[in-house]
Amino acid sequence: MTHRLRLGALAAAVAGGTALLAAGPLAAQDGPIKIGVLEDQSGDFAAATNVKVNAIRLAADEINEGGGIAGRPIELVIYDTQSDNRRYQEFMRRVLQQDQVDVVFAGFSSASREAYRPIVNQFDGLAFYNNQYEGGVCDANMIVTGAVPEQQFSTLIPWMMETYGPNAYTLAADYNFGQISAEWVRQIVEENGGTMVGEEFIPLGVSQFSQSIQNIQGSDADFVVTLLVGAAQASYYEQAAAADVGLPMASSVNVGQGYEHKRFTPPSLASMYVTTNYIEEIDTPESQAFVEKFRAAFPDEPYINQEAANSYIAMNLYKQLVERAGTTEHDALRGIIAEGDVCFDGPSGGVCLDPKSQHMSHTIFLAKVEDDHSISFPKVWENIAPYWLGDSGCDLTQNDPSAQYTPSSPPPAN
Amino acid sequence: MELFATVFAMTYQFGDAFAFLVISCAGLAVIFGMMGIINLAHGEFIMCGAYVTAATARAGLPLPLAILCGALVAGIVGMAIERTVVRHLYHRPLDSIIATWGISLIATQGMLIVLGSTMQGIGTPLGSITVGERSYSAYRLVLMAVAIGLLLGLYLLFYHTRFGVIARATIQRPQMARALGVDTRRIYGLTFGLGAALAGLAGGLYAPTMTMVPTMGATFIVESFVTVVVGGADIFVGAAPAAAILAVIKASMTAWYGQLFGQIGLLVAVIVVIRVLPGGLSAWLKRSKQ
Numbered sequence: 001m002t003h004r005l006r007l008g009a010l011a012a013a014v015a016g017g018t019a020l021l022a023a024g025p026l027a028a029q030d031g032p033i034k035i036g037v038l039e040d041q042s043g044d045f046a047a048a049t050n051v052k053v054n055a056i057r058l059a060a061d062e063i064n065e066g067g068g069i070a071g072r073p074i075e076l077v078i079y080d081t082q083s084d085n086r087r088y089q090e091f092m093r094r095v096l097q098q099d100q101v102d103v104v105f106a107g108f109s110s111a112s113r114e115a116y117r118p119i120v121n122q123f124d125g126l127a128f129y130n131n132q133y134e135g136g137v138c139d140a141n142m143i144v145t146g147a148v149p150e151q152q153f154s155t156l157i158p159w160m161m162e163t164y165g166p167n168a169y170t171l172a173a174d175y176n177f178g179q180i181s182a183e184w185v186r187q188i189v190e191e192n193g194g195t196m197v198g199e200e201f202i203p204l205g206v207s208q209f210s211q212s213i214q215n216i217q218g219s220d221a222d223f224v225v226t227l228l229v230g231a232a233q234a235s236y237y238e239q240a241a242a243a244d245v246g247l248p249m250a251s252s253v254n255v256g257q258g259y260e261h262k263r264f265t266p267p268s269l270a271s272m273y274v275t276t277n278y279i280e281e282i283d284t285p286e287s288q289a290f291v292e293k294f295r296a297a298f299p300d301e302p303y304i305n306q307e308a309a310n311s312y313i314a315m316n317l318y319k320q321l322v323e324r325a326g327t328t329e330h331d332a333l334r335g336i337i338a339e340g341d342v343c344f345d346g347p348s349g350g351v352c353l354d355p356k357s358q359h360m361s362h363t364i365f366l367a368k369v370e371d372d373h374s375i376s377f378p379k380v381w382e383n384i385a386p387y388w389l390g391d392s393g394c395d396l397t398q399n400d401p402s403a404q405y406t407p408s409s410p411p412p413a414n
Numbered sequence: 415m416e417l418f419a420t421v422f423a424m425t426y427q428f429g430d431a432f433a434f435l436v437i438s439c440a441g442l443a444v445i446f447g448m449m450g451i452i453n454l455a456h457g458e459f460i461m462c463g464a465y466v467t468a469a470t471a472r473a474g475l476p477l478p479l480a481i482l483c484g485a486l487v488a489g490i491v492g493m494a495i496e497r498t499v500v501r502h503l504y505h506r507p508l509d510s511i512i513a514t515w516g517i518s519l520i521a522t523q524g525m526l527i528v529l530g531s532t533m534q535g536i537g538t539p540l541g542s543i544t545v546g547e548r549s550y551s552a553y554r555l556v557l558m559a560v561a562i563g564l565l566l567g568l569y570l571l572f573y574h575t576r577f578g579v580i581a582r583a584t585i586q587r588p589q590m591a592r593a594l595g596v597d598t599r600r601i602y603g604l605t606f607g608l609g610a611a612l613a614g615l616a617g618g619l620y621a622p623t624m625t626m627v628p629t630m631g632a633t634f635i636v637e638s639f640v641t642v643v644v645g646g647a648d649i650f651v652g653a654a655p656a657a658a659i660l661a662v663i664k665a666s667m668t669a670w671y672g673q674l675f676g677q678i679g680l681l682v683a684v685i686v687v688i689r690v691l692p693g694g695l696s697a698w699l700k701r702s703k704q
Contacts, residue, residue, distance in 0.1 A: 265537025
């Protein structure tokens with residue numbers, strides 16, 4: 001009796017073991033697709049970035065309900081990077097080495113992106129950066145779905161100069177995003193025959209702006225370009241309104257990211273103009289449908305911003321890439337991007353990935369904040385390609401410099 | 415007129431920096447300067463005052479009352495924390511650093527989880543005034559007056575009331591005070607609560623001008639520590655001149671070279687003061703009097 005039992009157990013164990021062995025290599029192809037999500041869920045940037053995590057959750061749930069990516073479910077590996085660049089480096093190593101994710105969705109501030117990018121390169125990972133930024137990243141390991149200066153500033157600045165006058169004053173956050181964006185603004189203002197009457201860089205975390213306000217009032221500015229980042233710097237609007245500065249403002253980051261028009265008392269943001277590829281007030285059927293399903297899934301979400309739309313689009317682009325390539329291998333995915341027809345109809349309309357720079361085309365909306373903080377859209381630019389990198393000589397289908405370029409340090413001429 | 419406008423502009427910038435330094439350092443001056451407790455949750459008392467102010471003001475309370483509410487709630491929270499945590503660590507400064515840091519983390523993360531990443535602001539009252547070509551926020555002029563009133567009020571409280579004498583006696587010679595029948599534990603609790611209430615007041619006063627986020631207290635911390643350290647051990651002799659000197663440095667550096675240099679100037683000033691006058695301004699002033 002016992003003898004027979006033991007034999008039976010042995011047989012079962014052997015059979016089980018073989019089954020396990022057989023399942024081993026299969027699991028990599030049949031198991032879940034792991035997606036690392038590194039976003040700031042606390043700290044200075046949390047107001048703008050919590051919604052990105054929820055957008056990724058929403059897309060993952062939708063894709064999983066529809067049968068996953070090529071039949072494989074998505075498994076999200078989410079870490080809170082706490083608005084801290086060191087956390088990005090730590091967690092980027094962890095998702096790539098320990099969690100062995102297939103792709104990473106990461107980063108809000110440009111400082112954090114530049115902090116983690118060398119690690120993505122080191123382990124030959126693949127990362128989606130779903131934020132608008134100062135442009136110029138030519139790196140085959142990165143796919144950027146956010147808008148860039150040729151989409152946001154080449155539209156906004158000439159429009160502001162035409163409408164309000166040629167003199168611009170820039171108030172920018174003092175780190176790579178603010179410095180390079182200010183360089184773009186300077187160049188576009190000068191190309192269009194205007195004058196920079198002032199330029200000021202504010203350290204992150206500064207919340208008192210009396211002197212800057214006085215400087216602006218003492219200049220001949222026709223409009224102020226506000227490239228302020230983080231919760232502390234957002235105090236500027238309230239203080240400028242209290243001092244009755246009364247100048248129109250132009251920005252690539254406000255409203256579309258930090259929904260300042262919802263957080264501050266009207267009319268402190270009146271006459272703020274923002275070029276954005278998505279905000280929840282956009283009145284198209286696609287946008288309304290997106291807002292509706294987002295609120296159904298996350299009723300407490302304070303605001304659905306452009307990064308939420310970008311993150312959602314990025315998830316769907318990744319699904320398409322993997323399904324067309326039949327694998328999660330990065331080279332195969334890049335091969336699909338090189339075909340030049342990776343497009344998606346999402347909340348912000350149709351978008352496509354540019355093979356040369358791995359950046360995304362956008363329809364850009366000019367959002368104007370009215371006196372009561374409602375939003376109107378005086379102008380829409382349809383389907384602007386991210387052309388600057390490709391035109392300046394970045395071609396990721398040919399080589400991968402893994403560098404960031406700016407107007408003053410463009411890609412080296414071949 | 416032109417000259418007047420320029421002088422007013424410079425005075426306003428000085429006054430604005432002075433008000434910010436005085437208001438943000440008052441609470442820390444009592445808790446750190448006087449009692450000698452290193453409280454890393456100080457910024458969270460400020461945040462608490464600001465949040466309560468915004469919430470009560472939005473519920474319909476007039477702003478001055480809302481600000482007092484903010485100070486009061488911060489004070490009560492401060493007394494509760496003194497009784498449960500800080501009281502047991504008076505003679506263990508390193509442990510009190512860890513404990514108050516923990517409280518700070520719990521408070522910011524707790525706020526983030528309970529109330530979300532931001533709270534709607536309440537808008538700056540009183541509008542603006544115009545001098546020459548420039549316009550200024552009238553509310554910030556009120557803040558300057560409040561800063562001077564605050565210094566005066568604290569001086570009167572600690573030097574011309576019974577509570578003030580007992581509080582100073584308790585902190586300087588606790589055994590002697592106890593021998594004379596003073597309930598020192600109660601006095602410690604009240605003084606800590608007063609410091610927390612002053613921090614809450616700072617939050618409440620600046621709430622209408624700032625972004626309401628759980629980490630907002632952090633933007634006050636550097637300025638307040640710098641002022642208290644430069645002021646030295648006797649805060650009532652040291653804090654006012656320290657705030658005045660630092661305000662001149664900060665306002666002029668910011669005016670000439672921008673915000674970054676304003677901050678650098680502030681920190682360099684502290685390094686110089688600590689090196690040259692280790693006792694701070696108050697020790698130096700007292701010595702030169704003798």
